Amino acid sequence: MDKAVVKDSVPVGFINTAVVILGAAMGLLASLGLLETELGHLRDPDGALGCDLNSLISCGSSLMSPQAHLLTVPNSALGIAAFGALVAIGAVMLLGTRLSKPAAMLLGLGSACGLVFVGYFLYQSATNFFALCPYCMVVWSATIIVSAILIPAALTAFEGTRAAGKTMLRYSWATIVCLHLVVFIVVLFTMTEQIGGLL
Numbered sequence: 001m002d003k004a005v006v007k008d009s010v011p012v013g014f015i016n017t018a019v020v021i022l023g024a025a026m027g028l029l030a031s032l033g034l035l036e037t038e039l040g041h042l043r044d045p046d047g048a049l050g051c052d053l054n055s056l057i058s059c060g061s062s063l064m065s066p067q068a069h070l071l072t073v074p075n076s077a078l079g080i081a082a083f084g085a086l087v088a089i090g091a092v093m094l095l096g097t098r099l100s101k102p103a104a105m106l107l108g109l110g111s112a113c114g115l116v117f118v119g120y121f122l123y124q125s126a127t128n129f130f131a132l133c134p135y136c137m138v139v140w141s142a143t144i145i146v147s148a149i150l151i152p153a154a155l156t157a158f159e160g161t162r163a164a165g166k167t168m169l170r171y172s173w174a175t176i177v178c179l180h181l182v183v184f185i186v187v188l189f190t191m192t193e194q195i196g197g198l199l
Contacts, residue, residue: 009098010157016149016169017093023149024086027142031079034135038063038074051134056194059133067124079139082110086146101157108154111147115179118143122183126190140183148175 012020037051041063051059062068068075089107093099099107118140125132149172155165168175188195 009100010104010153012093012099012104012149012153013169014094016153016172017090019172020146020149021087021090021094023142023145024083024090026145027079027083027139028087030135030138030142031076031083034059034133034139035074035076035080037135038068038076053134055197056132056191057134058131059135061129061131062125062133062136065129067121067128076135082114083142099153104150104154104157107150108152108157111143111150111154114143115147118183122186126186130191130194132187132191141180144179144183145176148172148179 034051037049037059040047041049049058049060049063051057071078086107089099089103121136122140125136149169152165152168152172155161155168157165
């Protein structure tokens, strides 16, 4: 391989790439399920929603909300586009294509924005909807998984943060566990009433 190409690319690794594909596939399937649920609701507004499981796990209160259509289109449609692109990029990387530095930086920035949205929707779920959409939770998890890989990969593109990025990539599993734990703790302490109602 051309040394210039290697120098201007970011190594992610086979396992990390596979994890990105797995996380993106999770997000893609959840986004498809959420969009299908919304389309079904539009066809039959009085029909029961399959994602309304109980007082805590439910999507009915958020499905048609403004928060679920931040750019006027369903957030799930944006998720389909984003996660679908990640699956495709990951598949190409598995075939041996290295991630260019600009691409790594864009993916890292997009992943960071995704984490901000996870925090926003977690806040909305706890303070406005008082319920957790099951599809959304899978999307949150998928975002956390891909971000734990793609953000450190972006950091390795810069000389000053390369060592930190490589370390974060090595321990991406710890980031994934910790961020899921943060979500769990936030839910536990902000939705005690809903959780208590199930016990």
